[in-house]
Amino acid sequence: MKGVILTAVSILCVFGILNLGYYQDWFVARPETYWNEFQKQKDEGDDLVARRTERYGVAYTISMKIMAAIQRKNLAHPVVLFEPNSYYRDSLHIYDKLRAPEPAVFYYYTGIEGVWTNSPNVAKANFFVRISKKGVMLDEIKSPQQLQQILAFYKRYPPIL
Amino acid sequence: MPFINFFLLLIAYLFSGYGILNMVRIQLDKTYTITLSLLLGVAVASFIPFLLQLFYITLTDVSIFISIAVTTLLLSIPTGLRIRKEGISAALKPIIPGTIRIQACEIPFILVIGFLVFISVWRCYDLPPTSRDVLSGPEAIAEVAVREHTMVNSFFSIDLWSTNNQFKSPYLISLQLIYKLAGFPFGQIWLSIVFVSFLLFLYHAMREKLHPIIAGILLLMFIMTPEAYAYTFMILYDYSNMVFFCTSLYFLFGFLRGKPDSWSYLSGILMGIATYIRSETLVLAFLFLPLCLFIQWRNGSLKKSLVRDAAYYVPSLIGYYLPTQLWIKHYLPVHYDMGSLVNTHPSDLGPLFQRYHDIVTRLLASEFAIHLWGYIFFATFFLFIAELVFVRSFTKEARNWLYAIVVLYLGLGFLGFILPLMNLDETTKRSMFKLLPVVVLYLSNNQLLTRLSGWITRWEATPMGKPALAGADAKGGGGSKTGVLSSKSVLTKSGKTVAAPSAGQKSPNPRKGKGK
Structure with a gap:
């Protein structure tokens, strides 16, 4: 009988904690949501790209599209120049939704070298990614002059994460 | 196949960790032995690809898994000697799981905690690492190392202007590399071993003093700290660092309470691992020196303890030297000016x-703090004040843990001051x-909780209809030899000592402290 009483007390304690202030909000927002995600994920199989896409979001999708486009061009040492994220923040005002991956993370996603406008390796850039409200574009940089023009345009915008 | 590899690695961890426990000649009960063996085994594995790299050995699945097997065999030599002496069943008994006894009142906690553990393990296994600190450093290095068979790989040739995460400890790189080669594309699952082992360790430590209901409440509050829970399935350094730091303190404080020297050796090793994971832990480790010296001076054993105290810090110094001095300065192809990280105006x-002010107002006592930690710090503060006011004394063990709280507060504030890169909202948090x-x-x-535990335990032990028993340990409250754990005799309200449950009767008491 005492065991039953103590078990009832345990249930009350657990129930009390799970419904206590922020714990309740957190439990619904996190573990419960994760459980619902688990219910979906367990049937989805082993599609690693899908899981990465879901987890890493737009930056990963863009990176993979850039990789696919570059692979089609079959260039030996592609180096991709990204616009500074401060340009998206201060000029295009899309920073909340979208930002360019930092070169280290881009390399992790794709195995392709990326540079920012202030990078010591920026002179090696032979591709340039432009993001606008219309979409993402990948241009080939054909001459050092073209690269200098691009860098001059973004001089006002320092690279940020 | 990955799951076979997972279990083979688990067995390797169990035996290599158990080998270390046998090496320092520490004898603990099953739960401590198994959980600590696994934790130590993970730590051993985290050194292996790193050490291979230090000797310029190519990092392939063959070289790494053979090295893990050889290391396990070498570390099992003390276990082998013990088998020769005691026989196989006696020597391996501490790591063979026995019958698990669960009280009915533990089940609600087990269900909720089990649910949270399941979610964590699933996410660890199923989702890729996401933390930016990992993607722009250790995870990327490990991913490239799988292709290029070296940790010093092409990742270091790209533009790393925006990150310094490539300079962090090889602990994560090594473990990620092992699990990627074992067939887990996202690695990570090793973190679940650390997480689950530590939960069991912590619960077992609490059950030495507390009734299952109270221990269950505390464990639930511990696991439900939103910020820390997230890092049970997102690899980074801090959760592992917490685990090894805390287990180290557990054995240090045990040693200071009079446990054998082996407790000090094990504590030193665990602190060394914590320092290897996060190098600034060295500062915190040294802040425990005054406590050790004071207790040894009071016991009159200061002189003969000095050498052992110095030896205590050897693993920590090695754990500091390997990743920060040897690895960064002599192996990595890029320069890291660590001097520039130090505050230039220390006066x-x-x-x-x-920083001390911000830690309290932002990280401990604000709405933001509730979002980070839930109510665990508020509950601690309330119970600390209650103990201070109503009991007006602290047990020796409580004092040691309170000292650790002060060390962490002062130490983390100081580290944030001396290393400005340790920002408040990320690194200090x-x-x-x-x-x-x-x-x-x-x-x-906490004596209020140990007394409450004692009261519940005695109430549980008396037949229905009889009044609940008064506290037998009204003075001491929670000492492991009295009150909660004593099943020899209890004091009634009338002052009579009555017999506790007989040997054959099922004891409702929490388990006795088994650490020897």
């Missing part, structure tokens, strides 16, 4: 006091994970 103490198990272990020694 200006304003930022130091500002995650460093405060270490405070979570420390407050839980303080609460395990």
Whole structure:
């Protein structure tokens, strides 16, 4: 009988904690949501790209599209120049939704070298990614002059994460 | 196949960790032995690809898994000697799981905690690492190392202007590499071994002092700290650092209470691992020296303890030297000016006091703090004040854990002051994970909780209809030899000593402290 009483007390304690202030909000927002995600994920199989896409979001999708486009061009040492994220923040005002991956993370996603406008390796850039409200574009940089023009345009915008 | 590899690695961890426990000649009960063996085994594995790299050995699945097997065999030599002496069943008994006894009142906690553990393990296995600190450093290095068979790989040739994460400890790189080669594309699952082992360790430590209901409440509050829970399935350094730091303190404080020297050796090793994971832990480790010296001076054993105290810090110094001095300065192809990270105006103490102020107002006592830690720190503060006011004394063990809380507060504030890169909202916040198990272990020694535990235990032991028994340990409360754990005799309200449950009767008492 005492065991039953103590078990009832345990249930009350657990129930009390799970419904206590922020714990309740957190439990619904996190573990419960994760459980619902688990219910979906367990049937989805082993599609690693899908899981990465879901987890890493737009930056990963863009990176993979850039990789696919570059692979089609079959260039030996592609180096991709990204616009500074401060340009998206201060000029295009899309920073909340979208930002360019930092070169280290881009390399992790794709195995392709990326540079920012202030990078010591920026002179090696032979591709340039432009993001606008219309979409993402990948241009080939054909001459050092073209690269200098691009860098001059973004001089006002320092690279940020 | 990955799951076979997972279990083979688990067995390797169990035996290599158990080998270390046998090497320092520490004898603990099953739960401590198994959980510590696994934790130590993970730590051993985290050194292996790193050491191979230090010797310029190519990192392939063959070289790494053979090295793990050889290391396990070498570390099992003390176990082998023990088998020769005691026989195989006696020597391996501590790591063979026995019958698990669960009380009915533990089940609600087990269900909820089990649910949270399941979610964590699933996410660890199923989702790729996401933390930016990992993607722009250790995870990327490990991923490239799988292709290029070296940790010093092409990742270091790209533009790393935006990150310094490539300079962090090889602990994560090594473990990620092992699990990627074992067939887990996202690695990570090793973190679940650390997480589950530590939960069991912590619960077992609490159950030495507390009734299952109270231990269950504390464990639930520990696991439900939103910020720390997230890092049970997102690999980073801080959760592992917390685990090894806390287990180290557990054995250090045990040693200071009079346990054998082996407790000090094990504590030193665990602190060394914590320092290898996060190098600034060295500063915190040294802040425990005054406590050790004071207790040894009071016991009159200061002189003969000095050599052992110095030896205690050897693993920590090695754990500091390997990743920060040897690895960064002599192996990595890129330069890291660590001197530039140090505060150039140490005489200006304003930022130091500002940091202490910010830790309290932002990270401990604000709405933001509730979003990070839930209510665990508020509950601790309330129970600390209650103990101070109503009991007006602290047990020796509680004092040690309170000392650890103060060390963490002062130490983390100081580190944030001396290393400005340790910002408040990220690095200091995650460093405060270490405070979570420390407050839980303080609460395990809080006399109000130990007395309540004792009261529940005695009430449970008396037949229905009879009045609940008065506290037999009204003075001491929660000492492991009295009150909660004593099943020899209890004091009734009338002052009579009555017999506790007989040997054959099922004892409702929490388990006795088995650490020898």
